[in-house]
Amino acid sequence: MFFKRKLASSKDELDLNPDYQPKKYDAYILDSIAKKYKGKKIGLLAENALKELKKLCLNKSF
Known part of the structure; x- marks a missing residue:
């Protein structure tokens, strides 16, 4: 294996x-x-x- 550390999954990066x-x-x-x-x-x-931001804005008010 070329990487010494475990790579983060893309889902974790988008949280x-x-x-x-x-x-x-x-x-x-x-x-x-x-x-x-x-x-x-x-x-x-x-x-x-942008999709995630819209979801966040629908759940919370500014």
């Missing part, structure tokens, strides 16, 4: 900090990144983060 308070411009930034890099890895990550 949001429970103390995080979303800002109004977070969705705008993620949306612009997703549109600019559509189809590329960073664009897909931005789309997934």
